[in-house]
Amino acid sequence: xxxxxxxxxxxxxxxxxxxxxCAGLSRxxxxxxxxxxxxxxxxxxxxxxxxxxxxxxxxxxFRLLAGGLRPGAGRIWLDGADITRSSEARRARLGIxxxxxxxxxxxxxxxxxxxxxxxxxxxxxxxxxxxxxxxAERERADQLLAEVGLAGRAAAPVALLSxxxxxxxxxxxxxxxxxxVLLLDEPAAGLSPxxxxxxxxxxxxxxxxxxxxxxxxxxxxxFRLATRVTVMHLGRVLVSGTPAEVRGSAEVQAAYLxxxxxxxxxxxxxx
Amino acid sequence: MIGRPGSAATxxxxxxxxxxxxxxxxxxxxPYAVTVLxxxxxxxxxxxxxxxxxxxxxxxxxxHGAYFGAGAYAAGWVTLHASPSGxxxxxxxxxxxxxxxxxxxxxxxxxxxxxxxxxxxxxxEIVQQLAESWHEVTGGxxxxxGIPAARVGGAALVGDQAVHWWVLAVAATxxxxxxxxxxxxxxxxxxxxxxxxxxxxxxxxRVYGYKLAAFVVAGAVAGLAGGLLSAQQRLVTPAELxxxxxxxxxxxxxxxxxxxxxxxxxxxxVVVLVRDHLGASLGGHGSLLLGAVFVAVVYLLPxxxxxxxxxxxxxx
Amino acid sequence: xxxxxxxxxxxxxxxLAIGFLLFILAVGLSLVFGMMDVLNLAHGVxxxxxGYMAWAIAGEHPSWLGFAGxxxxxxxxxxxxxVGLSLATERLARRSHLDQALLTxxxxxxxxxxxxxxxGDDVHAVGPPPGxxxxxxxxxxxxxxxRLAIIAVGAALAAAVHRIVERTALGxxxxxxxxxxxxxxxxxxxxxxxxxxxxxxxxxxxAVAGALGAPIYGVRPGLDATVLVLALVVVVIGxxxxxxxxxxxxxVIGQIETLGRSLLSDxxxxxxxxxxxxxxxxxxxxxxxxxxxxxx
Numbered sequence: 001x002x003x004x005x006x007x008x009x010x011x012x013x014x015x016x017x018x019x020x021x022c023a024g025l026s027r028x029x030x031x032x033x034x035x036x037x038x039x040x041x042x043x044x045x046x047x048x049x050x051x052x053x054x055x056x057x058x059x060x061x062f063r064l065l066a067g068g069l070r071p072g073a074g075r076i077w078l079d080g081a082d083i084t085r086s087s088e089a090r091r092a093r094l095g096i097x098x099x100x101x102x103x104x105x106x107x108x109x110x111x112x113x114x115x116x117x118x119x120x121x122x123x124x125x126x127x128x129x130x131x132x133x134x135x136a137e138r139e140r141a142d143q144l145l146a147e148v149g150l151a152g153r154a155a156a157p158v159a160l161l162s163x164x165x166x167x168x169x170x171x172x173x174x175x176x177x178x179x180x181v182l183l184l185d186e187p188a189a190g191l192s193p194x195x196x197x198x199x200x201x202x203x204x205x206x207x208x209x210x211x212x213x214x215x216x217x218x219x220x221x222x223f224r225l226a227t228r229v230t231v232m233h234l235g236r237v238l239v240s241g242t243p244a245e246v247r248g249s250a251e252v253q254a255a256y257l258x259x260x261x262x263x264x265x266x267x268x269x270x271x
Numbered sequence: 272m273i274g275r276p277g278s279a280a281t282x283x284x285x286x287x288x289x290x291x292x293x294x295x296x297x298x299x300x301x302p303y304a305v306t307v308l309x310x311x312x313x314x315x316x317x318x319x320x321x322x323x324x325x326x327x328x329x330x331x332x333x334x335h336g337a338y339f340g341a342g343a344y345a346a347g348w349v350t351l352h353a354s355p356s357g358x359x360x361x362x363x364x365x366x367x368x369x370x371x372x373x374x375x376x377x378x379x380x381x382x383x384x385x386x387x388x389x390x391x392x393x394x395x396e397i398v399q400q401l402a403e404s405w406h407e408v409t410g411g412x413x414x415x416x417g418i419p420a421a422r423v424g425g426a427a428l429v430g431d432q433a434v435h436w437w438v439l440a441v442a443a444t445x446x447x448x449x450x451x452x453x454x455x456x457x458x459x460x461x462x463x464x465x466x467x468x469x470x471x472x473x474x475x476x477r478v479y480g481y482k483l484a485a486f487v488v489a490g491a492v493a494g495l496a497g498g499l500l501s502a503q504q505r506l507v508t509p510a511e512l513x514x515x516x517x518x519x520x521x522x523x524x525x526x527x528x529x530x531x532x533x534x535x536x537x538x539x540x541v542v543v544l545v546r547d548h549l550g551a552s553l554g555g556h557g558s559l560l561l562g563a564v565f566v567a568v569v570y571l572l573p574x575x576x577x578x579x580x581x582x583x584x585x586x587x
Numbered sequence: 588x589x590x591x592x593x594x595x596x597x598x599x600x601x602x603l604a605i606g607f608l609l610f611i612l613a614v615g616l617s618l619v620f621g622m623m624d625v626l627n628l629a630h631g632v633x634x635x636x637x638g639y640m641a642w643a644i645a646g647e648h649p650s651w652l653g654f655a656g657x658x659x660x661x662x663x664x665x666x667x668x669x670v671g672l673s674l675a676t677e678r679l680a681r682r683s684h685l686d687q688a689l690l691t692x693x694x695x696x697x698x699x700x701x702x703x704x705x706x707g708d709d710v711h712a713v714g715p716p717p718g719x720x721x722x723x724x725x726x727x728x729x730x731x732x733x734r735l736a737i738i739a740v741g742a743a744l745a746a747a748v749h750r751i752v753e754r755t756a757l758g759x760x761x762x763x764x765x766x767x768x769x770x771x772x773x774x775x776x777x778x779x780x781x782x783x784x785x786x787x788x789x790x791x792x793x794a795v796a797g798a799l800g801a802p803i804y805g806v807r808p809g810l811d812a813t814v815l816v817l818a819l820v821v822v823v824i825g826x827x828x829x830x831x832x833x834x835x836x837x838x839v840i841g842q843i844e845t846l847g848r849s850l851l852s853d854x855x856x857x858x859x860x861x862x863x864x865x866x867x868x869x870x871x872x873x874x875x876x877x878x879x880x881x882x883x
Binding site: 377396 | 620624626678679684685686688689690692693694695696697698699700701704812813815816819820822823852856857859860863864867868
Binding site for chain 2: 127
């Protein structure tokens with residue numbers, strides 16, 4: 001945790017050479033400190049889970065990292081480059097991919113076209129004003145659809161897909177541009193156990209160099225997939241470490257299970 | 272959308288058949304009917320350009336008449352004062368529409384949804400006011416009149432047949448261009464912006480640039496349509512710039528099923544026939560009829576106008 | 588007293604009169620949109636209707652009774668029209684806001700044509716009521732008393748609206764709805780009655796503005812489109828749902844329209860557009876608009 005008196009200029013990138021990292025990240029909404037001085041380091045190949053009760057600031061951190069929201073304080077680095085001031089679109093071009101808690105797809109199009117739109121940024125010229133064969137995008141779409149378990153469904157209109165299928169497509173769209181950093185916001189939300197299992201397998205098969213940060217409430221999934229876990233509480237990092245360390249941590253037990261003194265929960269001080 | 276050769280060939284065949292039929296029309300129809308048909312062609316091109324903006328990109332504009340009028344005035348002025356060449360006048364019209372759209376778009380495209388609608392409406396009306404007061408160039412409220420016939424390939428376009436074929440040739444070419452654009456990766460991106468702008472940003476697209484480009488292209492094609500109006504009517508008045516043009520254009524797009532380009536053409540035909548002909552035969556209440564059609568379309572096309580014009584809905 | 592002030596004082600005063608008139612017109616538009624996300628494109632036609640009421644009832648040389656009657660008629664017709672609009676758009680409340688805006692547009696077209704049928708296409712003049720029809724000498728120029736009266740009435744109405752919005756329970760409700768409508772309905776306030784009330788009052792104000800403005804603007808077909816655009820520019824500049832914004836925006840536009848036109852004549856439209864563009868570049872939600880609002 002950073003010293004409250006440290007200025008932005010004095011902040012250096014906490015983990016040199018990390019795929020994605022942030023230091024002193026803060027954001028307020030009026031009087032509420034949604035995120036308060038958060039440091040995170042995501043090396044290449046990370047499988048890092050972000051957990052915590054509702055209102056802990058997890059979604060806000062995602063939005064800050066992805067670029068949809070400007071931080072009040074703090075800095076963010078991608079592969080060593082400071083991206084704090086970069087727009088969301090720029091960060092995406094630099095290699096950040098994300099999925100959304102509520103599937104964010106292109107409802108008037110087919111599954112294949114959804115992926116093609118995402119893939120074209122890397123595979124072709126997305127601004128090209130004349131029709132193209134689109135073969136490269138089609139092949140990539142077919143490949144990704146097969147990977148996420150929607151093989152052969154390229155022509156299916158998204159509007160007719162089930163919730164689970166949309167979550168799968170959501171992931172495929174995020175993977176289409178081969179991101180180096182992947183932010184998954186509650187990827188298993190609303191999925192059946194079978195679908196969750198498939199998701200877990202999928203995440204396990206992601207390229208080894210992709211840095212993955214995900215928010216999840218399904219703790220089974222978290223402890224199965226993650227090699228590092230960060231627990232958030234009231235906008236701050238409570239504990240960060242391996243799954244075993246987090247499980248055994250007294251602070252986490254206090255925050256989640258309420259064995260600590262009540263006022264400690266609300267001030268966020270570790271017991 | 273991405274390269275389905277079968278459907279493209281079908282579309283091309285149907286389009287070719289339609290163009291042939293339209294080309295044959297002057298040989299079969301009475302002169303007045305030909306004039307009406309020509310007017311429908313001009314309006315259909317305008318409606319298609321608006322559809323690119325509204326139906327495909329999801330930017331509901333109520334001020335598209337401004338770019339149509341800019342093109343009409345530019346073409347008229349050039350033909351009156353500079354060169355009688357038809358192609359030159361149209362080129363100028365295209366450019367004028369595009370330039371005015373670029374200036375307006377820089378501001379308007381920053382807004383979304385209803386805000387965008389309000390802005391385009393205000394801008395359109397302001398441009399119309401400008402045309403009415405800038406006497407030296409636009410002729411004020413009298414407009415530009417006595418525009419000589421355009422010359423194409425050495426011959427003057429006199430008579431409804433010649434004018435009709437010129438308008439058809441240009442409109443068909445421009446329509447083909449729009450269709451190609453809509454089927455391209457660029458068009459696909461525009462549809463993505465319409466469906467889910469936030470996701471497009473998250474995928475790395477420079478959304479502002481795409482929207483502005485769509486606005487400029489739509490304005491340029493509208494300007495081209497205005498140039499055709501000038502060639503046909505040989506008269507341009509401030510009325511071409513304002514709501515009197517913008518509203519029927521939006522209605523044409525709404526009726527026709529926005530996003531399909533050809534739908535806008537169908538809508539255009541309906542609007543021109545209802546307003547100018549049905550309305551005239553009912554004692555000159557074209558706009559009342561148009562308003563009634565508007566209201567009916569909005570009520571009876573549930574999800575039609577909404578899905579077509581694709582403004583974001585509030586949750587809950 | 589500087590010479591330019593002499594020449595331009597008249598324009599400045601005109602600007603104030605137009606500005607306050609625009610405020611009365613635009614505040615309804617701003618609140619209806621701020622509260623319900625409905626862009627009432629029939630707002631201009633309401634203004635014109637009020638003007639025609641004034642012409643029909645008060646005429647070119649009205650008595651006080653005639654003028655008062657015209658204002659009352661405008662108020663009644665305006666509020667009825669507002670209630671009607673509210674009910675008409677309510678059926679589309681589940682659909683997109685564009686549909687509702689288009690609906691008001693269609694109704695506006697019908698109404699405008701109907702007015703033209705009822706009252707003809709000529710331009711008509713309406714006189715101010717007796718006692719307010721003279722002029723007063725200001726710094727050597729003769730200035731119409733009626734316009735001064737408009738300034739006074741407008742300022743009083745602005746103060747009244749401000750008081751209602753800032754100090755009463757109804758006003759608190761309005762402000763809360765503009766800020767977070769879902770919260771308000773979750774708390775159990777009857778959405779429908781609020782909707783009808785706001786639409787009704789907003790439309791009443793528009794029609795009354797039209798009647799008050801008739802001695803200044805006259806009445807003619809096409810006036811509805813002109814004032815609608817002005818009202819929209821006011822609302823865009825001032826920010827949606829903000830009474831203060833509507834007032835500031837209206838006064839600014841009033842000055843541009845009068846002082847601007849007298850100084851720059853034909854270029855005044857550029858100034859209008861320029862002001863619009865400038866405000867939107869600097870503050871995309873208008874001067875007093877709420878950037879964190881849930882609308883796009």
